[in-house]
Amino acid sequence: MAFAVRLEHLDKRFGRGARAVHAVHDLSLDIGEREFFTFVGPSGCGKTTTLRMIAGLEAPTSGRIWFGDTDVTALPPQKRDIAMVFQDVALFPYMTVHDNIGYPLRIAGLPRTQVTEKVEKVAATLGLSDKLGQKPGQLSGGQQQRVAIGRAIIKEPKVLLMDEPLSALDARLRVEMRTEILRLHRELSATIVYVTHDQVEAMTMSTRVAVMDQGRTLQIDPPRVIFRRPADMTVATFIGTPAMNVIPVAVVTTPSGLAIELLGRRVPVAPRHHAALQGLERVEAGIRPQGLRLVPPGPDRITGRVFLREPLGLEDEVLVETADGTRVKAVTAAGDEFGEGAAVGLDLAPRDLCLFHPDSRITICNSLD
């Protein structure tokens, strides 16, 4: 794959001695041409630091950064073919919308008439044509973010960097702008590197996602793979709403092979996973709320009581307390017969269960089938 950006053993530490923070651990990856690549993770996981190193705003402690076959590690941001959209918008308050969007071109020394021509074109694609004479302070949050995006795309950078561009917007605008950014990605031929803590943004927009936690990269894969085959328990619980249920289970040997004891029910494990479970007495079992079905209680089923029910519209989120006091979340059709307090059974398919190593948290298998 032709790559636009390559990170090679990137490492970043802030401070020295005992108070040093290891923000990014030995990160290596390739970002393809025209890819929409997203770094996602909780705050403090190192995703913004990584983006700032790609931008040249932060120097890596060690490692190299390549744009195509150019080593840009030592280059300042001005000398890299990038543009960046900032979390706090960072529009120049004293300039009009026109001058804000046109700023990169004016810096590049383009004549005024050409700048205006391009600004008008960019403003038209972003629906800002009637705002060009205004100052950023007069615009709404969504419009301001559009201006910031306009300023970033006007010089047609090879790599467009976005640092949580939507986090300051309200929920409705966020969804709207998501579509807008996707459309721009399709229209521009730029590579987009995107940073967010919002897994929904990451999953819906990206061609590939890197999940980070505490400076380490846990998994780099397309969204579907991240969801279906998470590399470890952290990824599994971070991605997906509502979060995956994780329940400690015992591994038991039965006449027909290995099985797990899940909330009082025995679930067989397919023989192909037996080798991986060798020597483990306890593992963590994960199941997404969507994989648990509410059924009438009966023998041979996990049974419990509906503890809490949250209506979401088409579906309800249900918290079920099982016989041994474990609480698990399930998603079910809105307003079905199991109200709060009702006795309920839980049905599941072995292929929806995944197992994690109790110490390393690494995924043992993504299905018991």
Added chain:
Amino acid sequence: MSRVQSLATFALLLVVLIVVAFPFYWMVLSSFTPREALFQPPYRFFRLDFSLGNYRELLFATEFVRFFFNSLIAAVGAIVLNVIAATLAGYGLTRFAFAGKKPFAFGTLFSYMFPPMLMAIPLYILFSALQMRNTYTGLILAHMAISLPLNIWLMWQYFQIVPLSLEEAAWTSGASRLAALRQVCLPSARPGVLSVAIFSFALSWNDFTFAFILQTDRHMFTLPVGLASFVEQTGVHWGMVMAAAVLVSVPTFLLVFFLQRYLLSGLRATG
């Protein structure tokens, strides 16, 4: 507030106003009073014997114009160099980490506490050796020695409220550090720049100590020193001294009048 209370407040303010404003009024009035009428009783608060005689004498019979010009050069020089130096230093203090930054910043403020006289004498020796006495450069540098520390401190504070991401947005747009400072940072710190300009002007324009010690050549006198020399040499020609005082306050008055809007917004930003 009751009517009595507000009347009392008003009366008090009126008294204060008279105390503050009367000297100015008397200055302007005396400057327009002919020499021979000035010390003739009765001394009235209102006089109508208006004359430009004092001004004519001041402008054509003395070196007032020369002094005024010298003061202006020193003040403009102090403003320009202070703004440049304080901006760069303040910016450096906010945006760069370097060894001894804190001591430097506090040392800066500490050096502002020295009385001018304490610095004027070493400067006299230094400038004598460098042959910089009786030069504009020397005087401007001396004036900067007293105004720059506070100005650096001021700009440091102002740049701290300019978000770093504004500059980073400029850098990632392709702007150099200096271009970003000029086009993005400075407009946001404009009240600070104006405060620096006014403070530099005021210190330079009003300085007596440095000019008196460093500028021994009468041709290089600034206004405060020149005015003092009127008192000594020609007897005290009060009408003319008052006329000079009026002309000296004009630039200050104009500067404050036109910049007060920005100054006030600046005070709000720091307060």
